Amino acid sequence: MENLADKKKAILESTLELIKENGFHGTPMSLVAKQAGVAAGTIYHYFDSKDTLICQLFQYLRNQLLAVVRNSDVPGKPYQERFYDLWKSLCSFYTGNPNVLVFFEQFINSPYNKKRLEAGPDPFHQLIFSFLEEGVESGYLRPVNPEILGVLLHGSIVSTAKTYKFGNVQLGEADLEQIRQILWDGMAAKKNC
């Protein structure tokens, strides 16, 4: 899965790049071909249609995201640190790959996503969910539906990454730390209040 054929990978990366630049529409196959350094016909050797190209691009990037999350988790550490690590690694993945974030947002709010939702929960979602569930059961997090905690966690990361890259305001490391802290303080079980 990692060492995709060079051409196929080039096509996927070019599509990502162009969608960031020109938007979801306004990215003709001819441009994808040119940017990837292949002929138009070659794309159709690897992908049935533009639609499947876009859907497979989503899968491809989603797997990268999953790998990032998996690698960031060190089971031995205390829960709060693992929480911080998770937040940080996700956030830095998005800020380091802003075109991925843009593509995700476009994809998820497009009709393409309908089919995906009908296909059931994806591994990324499940991973986050079970991590939060563990936190609740161990008493580190408030006794709240982990789905809700996931909403807050993910929302804060996406929002932060967007502001970081696109906003007029520049957020520094200290700011990111604060956001993480505020989120934790809200979600953590209150011991002495």
Next chain:
Amino acid sequence: MENLADKKKAILESTLELIKENGFHGTPMSLVAKQAGVAAGTIYHYFDSKDTLICQLFQYLRNQLLAVVRNSDVPGKPYQERFYDLWKSLCSFYTGNPNVLVFFEQFINSPYNKKRLEAGPDPFHQLIFSFLEEGVESGYLRPVNPEILGVLLHGSIVSTAKTYKFGNVQLGEADLEQIRQILWDGMAAKKNC
């Protein structure tokens, strides 16, 4: 600004509807015309091009959002209640108008948004910012850059609204209450911890 010509309004609303259904692309002018009950040429009487139609639709909806926020704020109330009201009104606007949420997300992550960002901060953003600034200065909220608080506030609302409508999980009123509570607990100044 409120009583737009009937036809113009119909065109805007149809565009919104179709973009939710068929996505940003895949929404031809011919369909917009049919759905709005006008001729294709009529659209060009009101809008220079498809691009300006989409940009004006964004402005149109952004003004509605602004009005919702303005109406929800009752200056006499205690700050925490105003905070809750703001959160609730924004969230229910999005859950009640899911196509607006989808459109916003599409628009903001598209190249159209570049021009908008270059045009400076918009009134909606400013309103939220000053509300949070007031909270910080009055000592109700943590002494943190209001921009950061805004990120968290907006992220939690968007994420919640998306889950509410599109997620596999159904969130009830009690769940929304909890999310609001968690957010407040994170953002509020710590009095006794």
Next chain:
DNA sequence: GCAAACCGAATGAATATTCAATTAACAAAC
């Protein structure tokens, strides 16, 4: 009567997709 609103078929440019032909990859046979 006049100006603005409106119509919708016609136009022309853009573009997703196809396909017949060419080239590379590579293994088996000699």
Next chain:
DNA sequence: GTTTGTTAATTGAATATTCATTCGGTTTGC
């Protein structure tokens, strides 16, 4: 080591479709 055969990869011009936009003419409001 060369030939040969076979399959997969690649090309890019041609096709058919789609779609934004135009414009000459018609209707409506005043």
